[in-house]
Amino acid sequence: MHEELAVRASRLREAMDQAELDGLLAFAPGWRRENVRYLTNARLREAFALAYLPGDGDAHAFVASVEDQQAVVSAGWVHEPRLLDFPDCAEVASALGSAGRVGVAHLELMPAAIFTSLETSLPGVELVSATRLMDLVRLVKTDWELEQVRRAGVVCSAAWNALVGSLRPGIREYEIVAEVEAQIKGLGAEDNFMLFASGGDEVMGMTPPGRRKLEVGDMVRTELTPQLDGYYAQICRSAVLGEPSAAQRTSFELFDEALQAGLDTLHAGVTAHEVARAENDVFRKHGYGEYTTSQYTRVRGHGHGLHPDEIPSLLEGEETVLEENAVVIVHPNTYTPIAGYHVLGDPVIVTKSGFAPLLTTERILFSAAV
Numbered sequence: 001m002h003e004e005l006a007v008r009a010s011r012l013r014e015a016m017d018q019a020e021l022d023g024l025l026a027f028a029p030g031w032r033r034e035n036v037r038y039l040t041n042a043r044l045r046e047a048f049a050l051a052y053l054p055g056d057g058d059a060h061a062f063v064a065s066v067e068d069q070q071a072v073v074s075a076g077w078v079h080e081p082r083l084l085d086f087p088d089c090a091e092v093a094s095a096l097g098s099a100g101r102v103g104v105a106h107l108e109l110m111p112a113a114i115f116t117s118l119e120t121s122l123p124g125v126e127l128v129s130a131t132r133l134m135d136l137v138r139l140v141k142t143d144w145e146l147e148q149v150r151r152a153g154v155v156c157s158a159a160w161n162a163l164v165g166s167l168r169p170g171i172r173e174y175e176i177v178a179e180v181e182a183q184i185k186g187l188g189a190e191d192n193f194m195l196f197a198s199g200g201d202e203v204m205g206m207t208p209p210g211r212r213k214l215e216v217g218d219m220v221r222t223e224l225t226p227q228l229d230g231y232y233a234q235i236c237r238s239a240v241l242g243e244p245s246a247a248q249r250t251s252f253e254l255f256d257e258a259l260q261a262g263l264d265t266l267h268a269g270v271t272a273h274e275v276a277r278a279e280n281d282v283f284r285k286h287g288y289g290e291y292t293t294s295q296y297t298r299v300r301g302h303g304h305g306l307h308p309d310e311i312p313s314l315l316e317g318e319e320t321v322l323e324e325n326a327v328v329i330v331h332p333n334t335y336t337p338i339a340g341y342h343v344l345g346d347p348v349i350v351t352k353s354g355f356a357p358l359l360t361t362e363r364i365l366f367s368a369a370v
Helices: 003-018 034-040 066-075 090-096 112-121 131-139 143-166 173-186 246-265 272-285
Strands: 023-029 048-054 060-063 101-105 126-129 191-199 219-228 235-241 301-303 327-330 334-336 340-342 346-350 355-357 366-368
Touching: 003 023, 003 034, 003 048, 003 131, 023 034, 023 090, 023 131, 034 048, 034 060, 034 131, 048 090, 060 066, 060 090, 090 112, 101 131, 112 126, 143 173, 143 219, 143 235, 143 346, 143 366, 173 191, 173 219, 219 340, 235 346, 246 272, 246 327, 246 340, 246 346, 272 301, 272 327
Parallel strands: 023 101, 101 126, 235 366
Antiparallel strands: 023 048, 048 060, 191 219, 219 235, 301 327, 327 346, 334 340, 346 355
């Protein structure tokens, strides 16, 4: 077994033992492949794939095309991946064998046809959800994973520099994103999740880029999330085309204070709730508590890894514990009436006594010359 896979398998099996599972089956629909990639290190393309980790022995992979089969072989973690004719899962059933209780990661996303095929082929096997179990295992990163996230953080900083350098009156939003994409793909990024908004205090949130042309005085907001070797990191920043207004500066100061409060709360053993509360308390202190609610914002940050938005969501009431070597972005992104929607956030590695930053980009309200 590959050395990195052996570390992951050991962690998963410890969690499986605690949950009284005989095996763990990871299901990957086309838009959520992270759990199968965790066990195969393969970049897959097809609509479905599965990987199975038994209580003892080697991991197995099941894919839907020759191309994905070759990708698994090239990754070198799982030998002899098998082709499946979905929704027929006879090969999967054969691998599960006489297992009594099997956890399925992303069972909730599995089509009924596939689940029914497994149930029919495995009348003596109990299939239960193991999505939370696998999410919690993946929350804490190995040394190898942390290195990939650090590399993605370097690309975040370069991408932001490219964005600020592209800002000029008359440029369209999608043209800015095209320049950023060219920069990050040139640095080896596999993918990039990006949200964008431009304008004044009327801006309520972020969307995919449109045809809007930038004007002097606009504030540009973005979440940039490049992926390298499967792993994502995100940067949240805002910039002004020209000299920032007094309101834009006041808005930045509020968000910077909230971000710092969240970061100051971070250390191994703290809960997502405590970090979110620290951020929200800054808004409450300044009279903007209503803008911390779901009417104006989604989360105050979230986990990072093989998916750009992993557990835990940094929300009040979310009691997930952040352990050492978890990776999260702290971002108090929300709308306020000061200067509209504002974004500011930094990804970090949780340490015993605090955090280790993943970015070199300054925390300032950037100004692009006109």
